[in-house]
Amino acid sequence: MDELLERLRSGLPDEALISDPDVARSYDRDMAGFCEAGTPAAVVLPRTVDQVRHVMRTATALRVPVVPQGARTGLSGAANASDGCIVLSLTAMNRILEIDPVDRIAVVEPGVVNADLSRAAQQYGLTYPPDPSSWETCTIGGNIGTASGGLCCVKYGVTAEYVLGLTVVLADGRLLRTGRRTAKGVAGYDLTRLFVGSEGSLGIIVEAVLALKPKPPAPLVLAAEFPSAASACAAVCAVMEQGHTPSLLEIMDRTTLRAVNRLGSMGLPESTQALLLCAFDTPDPSADLAAVAALCEAAGATEVVPADTPAESELLLQARRMSLPALEALAPATMIDDVCVPRSRLGDMLDGTAAIAERHGLTIGVCAHAGDGNTHPVVCFDHRDADESRRARASFDEIMALGLELGGTITGEHGVGVLKKEWLATELGPVALEFQRGIRETFDPLGILNPGKLF
Template structure:
């Protein structure tokens, strides 16, 4: 394999190819638990499209697998190294190439951090809506790879709806351009959408054209406390049925509330079993919040607290932003599930997760993008306790089975990776799985790109 490293280095600048064991160990995995990790042959940190092409041509010639990576903030093992692979980190391809306020697009390299792009376009009076919780670290390339979502999805949608065109290096090193930068375009098959959510199994994204929106008004938020998860979910159903379009609609269950209280002493009532957070960025957000607050009260909310200004809104939303961090402090490890169900069955999902927590004798907190039915049950467990680790994995699977039983999907935004590939087969069924494997074979006939992931 030393020959492969020499072949890589022959076409790249000094320092781009890294074989230091400690560095390679740092790049070997993402943030998922229970996912296998291999030992890479080398880590390559390209700066240019030509660098990426050289890597893929070398990998094809030597029949060496390649694992593309963004910031490794993923939660499904999709960026984990396999034995003898080239880890291809796109983090240093981090330029914003263009911001066009007329066509309302930005052209970016894959290593651009989500928050950096968001702030850059905001300076031009524009808005890039997709906002994963890890937006301060995650990259646009990673967001595209997993089809990431975020808090704003209820109104603005997910990453796939903002990717207009891509430049992709294929497995054999050829450069493919897909999509467009025009407002409309339906020529040919939609290869751009095919790459979004493909988790690096079809090609390596080296440039993206993403859609922007005019910056919305400053949002105002509201918090409603409920005595049960089912009451909060009933309020969510009514809110959506009545045609309200909040810019944010989030839910925390009682377990999550108590974890946040323990960490941040926020003073949330311990008797509250569900906290609903809503926001509007409409021309008259106060009026919209008042109407939504009435619906919450009618559904059984014990208290409704609307913010008066942006500072109060941020304070109210702080509890939701702390949810995952707080649950991580409950035990030595967590597994974060990502099951999306129809909104009308959200209450059944939360009640079912509570029953699973009791059955497996584990702490499982749920925070959710309630407006689109995307739940994030967080299984807390002692990684040093084999029996508890076993129960954690079994409870994780039970939660996914529940989601499918309720007509949902095993992942709304985190991707399949290693963690859920067996469950993908169950969700898709044999015919769809066969066709998807056929698509993979067209783009990557040697199976070199992110092998063992997704399928």
């Protein structure tokens, strides 16, 4: 320990190194439940690439594990410390280095907050579309590490589609640059995409070149109430089958709606079994909403309410934004799942989750990015009750098994981390798992980068 701290201090300013055990312990985990976390030996908050390189050279020389962290808003335990590790918190590397309105790119450090980048881009008439629910606090580095998504993915896509190039510090301290600044480029293997979603297991991202899009008009939103999850999901299928491209298509089940009513007094009908929210940011959103309204009514919607103004649209979206806080208010603890299924099986996923909740005697609310089939079942339970905790974990696993059975995946945007690594092996199979482990060993032969995550 003394040698580690001495070596770290030799290349770091005093304020960049935290060795006090009590303070270091406050960096031990992200927001995931049911995930073990160890005690870090030290926490480093670098401000420069050279400081990151010094940390990695030190870690390699002493064979000390390194756990990279952003804002720790993750939900899979990917940022959890391991015993005796160096926690490398990149939040202080938070500069927007460049915004180029001609090439429509931004060059940023990993600690830049998602919302700060979006606001900076808007000054140039541009936007950075990936918008996780935690966009006001989560960082770009964390978004890239987990390949995160957001509410607008149905039209604008996920983080991976916006990362053009990266600068990465490898495990031994070498600097690797991947990708490009150009709109097109196919020279060599796509190492950039390899790092997106790697959860800090291949290297430390210290700079990213991101694509920007022209800022769209303010959207108009439609809310449709349905007597069943199946009818709401039938409407989703009809919207997509007819070729519509909403900027947002979200669904909330009855449990979630009741929780939102309880928290925010939204006045949503308690008899509603599912609420569908659909938004368009097209030149004529009213016409698009009218077409979707007709599809919702044909699918059995009991009421359809289109907004006439952006202000009314914002009111309709409040319920969706309140979903997670409302469900968290129902119990002392929650587990947030992240199962993505084909859109055509979305109804089966919601009905199957309801059956799992009933079987285990638990409250499980579901909100979903319906446009891409990404569901977020939220298991509410009392972590102080051993039996209830056991049932919560069992229901969580059954939901993932259901997703795979329906042709889906165990994670659409939250990542694997510690929480789902056994399920990753199930989804990938032995051959794919062997090759993924081989890739990891190529980049990190000593196994010091975020050990215990993914595999």
